[in-house]
Amino acid sequence: MTIKELFNAIANAGVKTSHHPWQIYLTRKLNLSALLGSFNVCLALLVFNYLGYHDSVFELSVVLIFAPFVFFLNKRSGYVSALYLFASIGCFLFYFLSVKMGRESFAFLFFFPLTITMIQMAARKEIYKHLAVIVVICLLSFLAVIVSYRFHFFDPTLPTQLIGITKNINIFFSFMVSIGFMFIISAESIKQEQKLKAALRQKEVLLAELFHRVKNNLNIVTSLLNLKKASSCSVDVQNALEECRTLVFSMALVHTKIYNMNSIEKINFSDYLKELVPELINSIGGAEAVDFDMYSPSLDLSLSQAIPCGLIVNELITNAFKHGRTLDRKLSIRIRLKEYNNSVFLEVGDNGPGFPKEQKQVSSLGLDLIKSLVEQLDGEYTFQNQNGLQFNLRFSQ
Numbered sequence: 600m601t602i603k604e605l606f607n608a609i610a611n612a613g614v615k616t617s618h619h620p621w622q623i624y625l626t627r628k629l630n631l632s633a634l635l636g637s638f639n640v641c642l643a644l645l646v647f648n649y650l651g652y653h654d655s656v657f658e659l660s661v662v663l664i665f666a667p668f669v670f671f672l673n674k675r676s677g678y679v680s681a682l683y684l685f686a687s688i689g690c691f692l693f694y695f696l697s698v699k700m701g702r703e704s705f706a707f708l709f710f711f712p713l714t715i716t717m718i719q720m721a722a723r724k725e726i727y728k729h730l731a732v733i734v735v736i737c738l739l740s741f742l743a744v745i746v747s748y749r750f751h752f753f754d755p756t757l758p759t760q761l762i763g764i765t766k767n768i769n770i771f772f773s774f775m776v777s778i779g780f781m782f783i784i785s786a787e788s789i790k791q792e793q794k795l796k797a798a799l800r801q802k803e804v805l806l807a808e809l810f811h812r813v814k815n816n817l818n819i820v821t822s823l824l825n826l827k828k829a830s831s832c833s834v835d836v837q838n839a840l841e842e843c844r845t846l847v848f849s850m851a852l853v854h855t856k857i858y859n860m861n862s863i864e865k866i867n868f869s870d871y872l873k874e875l876v877p878e879l880i881n882s883i884g885g886a887e888a889v890d891f892d893m894y895s896p897s898l899d900l901s902l903s904q905a906i907p908c909g910l911i912v913n914e915l916i917t918n919a920f921k922h923g924r925t926l927d928r929k930l931s932i933r934i935r936l937k938e939y940n941n942s943v944f945l946e947v948g949d950n951g952p953g954f955p956k957e958q959k960q961v962s963s964l965g966l967d968l969i970k971s972l973v974e975q976l977d978g979e980y981t982f983q984n985q986n987g988l989q990f991n992l993r994f995s996q
Contacts, residue, residue: 632780866899907972
């Protein structure tokens with residue numbers, strides 16, 4: 600096993616395939632931080648022994664004995680237990696270093712990289728309560744150091760001639776430990792971000808392919824309906840097949856827009872209507888058979904809103920051709936689309952005879968379809984006779 604493989608094996612201790620990405624990288628950060636901490640303790644033993652200061656050997660040795668249990672707990676119990684042990688070991692060591700070396704040694708500075716590291720590692724909503732407990736433990740330990748200084752619980756054992764050099768070493772080490780911990784956390788966070796971005800790109804490609812396949816399949820359905828329509832001799836059958844074809848086309852056009860825009864969240868519904876309505880008019884009666892007026896400022900709708908909305912417009916235009924034409928005047932269809940206070944308003948009207956006076960007696964498959972589609976939008980709608988039939992729809996964006 601190479602050094603790199605050994606390093607990764609240590610970092611991955613406790614990583615499970617069932618873990619979420621943040622859990623994997625939290626476990627790795629904890630393992631690597633424990634490894635860095637153990638290295639620093641070994642280095643401190645060498646430096647203090649070289650300087651001739653031996654009174655903290657016991658505490659440093661205790662840390663080296665318990666440090667491997669961080670990896671063990673990570674592997675057995677999980678990262679929460681390992682977090683508590685890591686924080687407890689750090690607080691134990693830095694408390695005794697601070698009170699034994701004395702205030703002038705600046706050993707208390709080690710509490711700051713420890714606390715910052717714990718916050719950076721455990722700042723996840725899933726473990727906020729554990730983070731709060733760990734931070735409280737660190738703060739209480741630091742307060743214990745201050746109280747020990749104030750009431751002289753321990754007499755400093757650091758020789759006077761070593762205070763200056765130990766002070767400089769502690770300042771330097773606390774700074775370097777901070778950099779080391781932040782480097783580990785940053786490096787693992789970058790890896791996590793890269794992995795998430797790669798997974799996101801893969802899902803975007805798969806979704807784009809899905810929309811492309813759905814679009815192609817719906818286009819095949821419209822082609823089959825056209826073939827069936829052309830081969831039928833019955834006018835009623837041809838009309839029914841044409842209605843089905845336009846409904847399928849309305850759905851296919853949404854998927855075409857989604858695919859071409861490289862966005863799976865929203866489509867520009869105004870552009871969608873500008874393509875849908877002319878196709879419907881040409882397929883049903885031809886542009887020369889109707890005067891068409893549309894006002895539709897730019898408006899984005901989600902996929903779940905665009906499809907039912909497009910089907911509603913499809914059904915209303917089809918019904919206008921069926922029931923709105925009269926012998927004395929040319930059919931006119933108007934569409935108004937607007938947004939106000941996070942609500943979308945759609946108006947579709949014609950200049951036909953409108954509903955009969957007893958509107959409650961009017962019932963058809965088309966109206967039932969419109970009602971069902973409005974329910975999907977969780978909206979409200981009305982029909983009213985206003986120089987013809989006008990449909991009003993409101994739903995939240």
